[in-house]
Amino acid sequence: MNPQLYENVLISDYHYNLSSDKIAKYPLSERDESKLLIYRKGEISENIFLNLHKYIESGDLLVFNNTKVINARVLFTKSTGATIEILCLEPFIPSDFYLAFQQKNKCVWKCVVGNLKKWKNSSLSKKYIYNSKEYLFNAKLIENKNTFQLIEFSWDNELNFEEIIKIVGVIPLPPYIKRETELLDNDRYQTIYSKYSGSVAAPTAGLHFTEKVLNKIKSKDISKTELTLHVGAGTFKPVKTDNIAKHEMHSEHVLINKELIQLIISNIDHIVAVGTTSMRALESIYWLGVKIINYNEENEIFNINQWDAYNLQQDILLIDSLKAVLSLFNIKKNEKIELNTKIMIIPGYKFRIVNKLITNFHQPRSTLLLLVSAFIGEDWRKVYDYALKNNFRFLSYGDCSILIR
Numbered sequence: 001m002n003p004q005l006y007e008n009v010l011i012s013d014y015h016y017n018l019s020s021d022k023i024a025k026y027p028l029s030e031r032d033e034s035k036l037l038i039y040r041k042g043e044i045s046e047n048i049f050l051n052l053h054k055y056i057e058s059g060d061l062l063v064f065n066n067t068k069v070i071n072a073r074v075l076f077t078k079s080t081g082a083t084i085e086i087l088c089l090e091p092f093i094p095s096d097f098y099l100a101f102q103q104k105n106k107c108v109w110k111c112v113v114g115n116l117k118k119w120k121n122s123s124l125s126k127k128y129i130y131n132s133k134e135y136l137f138n139a140k141l142i143e144n145k146n147t148f149q150l151i152e153f154s155w156d157n158e159l160n161f162e163e164i165i166k167i168v169g170v171i172p173l174p175p176y177i178k179r180e181t182e183l184l185d186n187d188r189y190q191t192i193y194s195k196y197s198g199s200v201a202a203p204t205a206g207l208h209f210t211e212k213v214l215n216k217i218k219s220k221d222i223s224k225t226e227l228t229l230h231v232g233a234g235t236f237k238p239v240k241t242d243n244i245a246k247h248e249m250h251s252e253h254v255l256i257n258k259e260l261i262q263l264i265i266s267n268i269d270h271i272v273a274v275g276t277t278s279m280r281a282l283e284s285i286y287w288l289g290v291k292i293i294n295y296n297e298e299n300e301i302f303n304i305n306q307w308d309a310y311n312l313q314q315d316i317l318l319i320d321s322l323k324a325v326l327s328l329f330n331i332k333k334n335e336k337i338e339l340n341t342k343i344m345i346i347p348g349y350k351f352r353i354v355n356k357l358i359t360n361f362h363q364p365r366s367t368l369l370l371l372v373s374a375f376i377g378e379d380w381r382k383v384y385d386y387a388l389k390n391n392f393r394f395l396s397y398g399d400c401s402i403l404i405r
Contacts, residue, residue, distance in 0.1 A: 006310055007245040009346050014373060015364045016384050024397035025177055027188045032210045035392050037401040042379060044386050049208040053216040055402050061267035062217065062224040065203040065277045067231060068194035071169030076124040076139060084124055085114035086139060087172055089200065089233055092150055097198045097230065097253065101162035106154040108142060112233065113149045128168050130157060137168045162197055172200050174236055174396050198230035204396045205275035205358045225263050228255040229281040239365055249306045249342045249367065254281045257336045258329040264353060265322050272356040276368050279354050284341040286352040287312060289321025292328055304341040309349060318352050345371040357403045361387055361394040376403050
């Protein structure tokens with residue numbers, strides 16, 4: 001794709017009318033009873049998610065995002081009665097997710113603060129009960145960076161940050177689910193295979209999976225593996241410029257292991273991404289390999305920038321890219337590698353790794369809808385028209401689709 005072409009992609013061309021009654025406010029009582037739209041060779045049919053295995057072939061490899069949503073939304077009430085809402089985005093000191101969650105007594109996070117103008121220089125405190133004793137969880141504004149704020153959290157017992165945030169915070173539902181977080185969300189806004197804490201939003205295609213679905217997949221000799229992409233609040237960031245070239249894509253942390261690369265190599269042309277987060281992570285792996293082949297500077301290699309997929313060398317074979325990534329594991333003697341990706345997948349993008357995509361239905365004029373259009377072309381309109389006319393439920397707690405190119 002010529003770099004100039006993304007300057008001609010207009011977000012206004014990716015609009016459809018989504019009324020509020022189509023947006024699922026609550027999940028279904030059973031995860032796998034969600035409706036499933038099947039798109040294959042331009043044809044559309046429907047089933048229920050329990051029968052997903054019928055549309056995946058023996059020999060396919062499903063790639064899941066095993067991130068875990070944290071109770072990232074913390075509410076403080078000032079003595080004046082004003083409510084200050086802090087949404088934790090990502091760790092700052094220390095910046096490593098694993099280390100940040102192991103911290104005791106204090107840590108610093110990048111956050112977005114609601115009602116910031118009501119918070120002057122004083123620290124905020126929130127009471128909580130642990131082992132029948134009352135403690136304080138404190139927040140101090142270190143610096144306002146305009147697009148985010150640096151907040152130092154402190155507490156006075158033996159709990160680490162992962163444990164304390166479970167007590168003082170709540171699951172941050174997407175802004176379009178216009179209700180407060182309820183007890184059921186602690187379970188249902190989490191995949192059954194979530195492992196590693198760090199997301200402020202769920203990889204929603206994974207919310208439909210149950211043990212019954214996974215067992216049906218296993219019985220059909222379909223392989224599965226996992227990666228980790230911590231979903232940031234930027235996934236809900238609206239596109240405010242019509243020309244997509246002027247939109248700044250958010251960055252997300254990806255953790256991959258050596259076994260994943262080996263499995264992709266063994267199953268080339270049979271890769272199924274479970275969700276757009278897995279899709280973005282997988283396609284970023286190809287560009288990581290391209291950078292390893294072409295660059296020496298490590299900092300540059302491990303950052304997949306917004307337009308790298310259009311500006312970097314385009315003719316490197318997938319197998320050569322994957323072998324380059326595999327060699328990096330061997331050189332570093334690491335089992336896991338972390339990278340940051342801002343990859344922007346828009347119409348005209350050439351997919352290197354993913355052949356099938358399992359995904360929910362996304363907001364109009366969003367980067368995720370651009371990704372879907374990139375994957376199946378103008379037929380995205382046919383898919384979304386069908387879903388709207390046949391009572392599919394939309395967005396995070398909504399129904400699902402499998403898109404087969």
